[in-house]
Amino acid sequence: MGKELSVPSIFQLGYYWNAKIFLTSVRLDLYTAISEGSKTAEEIASSVKADPSFLERMLDALVEIGLLKREGPNYLNTPPVAEFLVKTSPFYTGELMLLQDEEWGHWGKLEEIIRSGRPAVKGNIFMNRPEVGENVLKVLHRMAKRVAPTLAERIDLSSRKSFIDVGGGAGTFSVAFCKRYPHLQAVLFDLPQTLQVTRKTIETEKMTDQIRLVGGNFNQDALPGKFDVVFLSDILHYQTYDENAALFRKLYHAINPGGMIIVKDMFINDDINNPGWNAIFSMHMLVYSEKGQCYKGEEIRSWLEKAGFNHLVEIERNTVFTASK
Ligand SMILES: C[S@@+](CC[C@H](N)C(=O)[O-])C[C@H]1O[C@@H](n2cnc3c(N)ncnc32)[C@H](O)[C@@H]1O
Structure with a gap:
């Protein structure tokens, strides 16, 4: 048997938002931006070239997901993020996440792939x-x-x-x-x-x-x-x-x-x-x-x-x- 799911967790599966928030955070390279120490949303926005207000909203979502911590106005990396998602770390695996993000468009074709029996790529x-x-x-x-x-x-x-x-x-x-x-x-x-x-x-x-x-x-x-x-x-x-x-x-x-x-x-x-x-x-x-x-x-x-x-x-x-x- 596969996993047994509760009704709320079934619906949770449809909310793919966390995945896209996470992948975009890797694309923006947010975690490298705060690898030297905690920073405010404004400081992070300036180093990753993003809109400070929208970025702050995203940073708070990342705190809720559990990837970042917030201490007052400052955001900092959690230990696994510092190990795997900071570009200067010897264990950086962000490229794998970027690949997932690149696939985003293909996942949008899943219904077509399944119905037609034809792959989306060569x-x-x-x-x-x-x-x-x-x-x-x-x-x-x-x-x-x-x-x-x-x-x-x-x-x-x-x-x-x-x-x-x-x-x-x-x-x-x-x-x-x-x-x-x-x-x-x-x-x-x-x-x-x-x-x-x-x-x-x-x-x-x-x-x-x-x-x-x-x-x-x-x-x-x-x-x-x-x-x-x-x-x-x-x-x-x-x-x-x-x-x-x-x-x-x-x-x-x-x-x-x-x-x-x-x-x-x-x-x-x-x-x-x-x-x-x-x-x-x-x-x-x-x-x-x-x-x-x-x-x-x-x-x-x-x-x-x-x-x-x-x-x-x-x-x-x-x-x-x-x-x-
Ligand atoms: C997923 S990687 C695995 C690499 C390595 N064996 C490992 O386990 O880390 C697949 C590898 O197969 C190679 N490859 C794929 N098709 C191939 C082919 N037809 N002839 C030779 N190499 C091929 C790719 O270039 C790539 O290096």
């Missing part, structure tokens, strides 16, 4: 809008930096020599695995436009000796050789069912006998009565990509098995599978 941001893709990758990188070293610790690659990160993005996971297993030689395979972002991470992390970058399209091009380990993270939910099935077949052939695959994604619960939050994320994929959707764990298991993999292990529920060749 391709995906990595293919068609690399400047937006770069922003998303920056955020994914900051978020993944928190979990990648733990995953590298949990999956023992001490006997493996070669590793390919397929659609490796900013390179966060390649870096974490290569740091944990310094004898690994890795290839990160991604679209040429994305590799411009990857190169920055690999250079900053001083990993150019261990991680080689190769440009290409994994649906169309051959992978550059055979590897002991294939790593695939957050790729499946951008693709169609058939593309994923074909990708697993290709990956199987790119693995040395006895090698392994690590698949990380956002799976929908196998229990159809209780789909989980990724069922909602799948709506986001419907609105902002041409082909994307979240898949059930059992669909991913079936692609792996049909491609020839065995010894499937769910390392993290609805998130990470490993399998062997």
